[in-house]
Amino acid sequence: MLKLNELVAKREAEGILEYAKEFHGHICPYLALGIRASLIAMDELGVGRLDYSGSVDESILAIVETNSCFTDGVQVTTGCTLGNNSLIYIDIGKTALTLVKRGSWEGVRVYADAEKLRELYPSRATELFNKVVKERKGTLEERKELWKYWEETARKFLHLPKDYFKIERVKVPPIEQAPIFDSIRCSKCGELVMAPKIVYVNEKPYCKTCAGEEILAVVGRGIISWRCSE
Template sequence: MTKWEKCVAFHGHECGGLTIGYKAAIYAEKLLNITFSEDEDVVCISENDACGVDAIQVLLGCSVGKGNLLFHMRGKQAFSFYNRKTGKSVRLVLKEKPEGMSREESFAYYQNTEPKDMFEVKETTIKLPEEARIFDSYKCECCGEMTGANWIRIAGGKKICLDCYKTYDRFQV
């Protein structure tokens, strides 16, 4: 199975969006000398949550669960890639495509365009995030569900999860 076929199998179908992420990932591999990340050596911060993110997960091993796929939601087809081993990084921003293309024409355009012609290569604007932390867990003394320490609040001397915690707000409308 080719890399492209693996991406399609994971995503569920071929589309222009998947192609954008696919081309961004293979371009980042070349620019940063990276491969599939077994741990957190490669980090991607995506500025969207669209189809292309699936290709980045498949090709580069970036995932939310490992903590090396993060989202900085800006609605842009832009991806910042970081190589923790070398300290190098790059931000790839999709260039405008020719106007007036149908969905099928757009897919063909992205499939046949070289990554260097698809993306502007820029410096990253977001600092490399720290590696993922593992938090202690506490039982919410209201609902009884285990919750990471970073998301626990103390109210009335009790540990309360964010869902059960009532925010103090004196300016209700």
């Protein structure tokens, strides 16, 4: 198999999907949609995949508006991930990617409309999705049948014409490179914490958990207030 950077450079969507399957855990339509939207954005912007080895473009930033399967397709294709601080998640709930050049801050936003895509789903696939995924029901055989339809639909999504998407040029406000912070030890649990996350109580440093402060977390529905324990 070709290396992922080579597959992206050659726009080999099927090969990218195989890498994305390993990353995401299975093949599904919105994983493929994230790949297709990424390739469109990269073509429009004239950039390659992010690669800190210096062999490919390392000056891009991806902004996603959903935390669905779509985002994993974006991460695999663009190389912009949460861990390398080149992926920004904004909690809007739209199936959209904005790919941006650092420095000029010029970008391309690619939005996919779920209603336009419904015509591509077999009716049986929709029925199975509602039962297996939405209702958390369904037999093992029904789950297997759904994954079969899902993979067939995903391969269609890999090659969607551009007119299925809303594509627009955008200008993004400058976003700082990820700063490096010192760590401070919590006075209660003794664990090290990134300095700007520390809370001071009576001039002593505490992590947010020990201080009983609100903690934000990304879960299936988006960003929520999180409790570490009941």
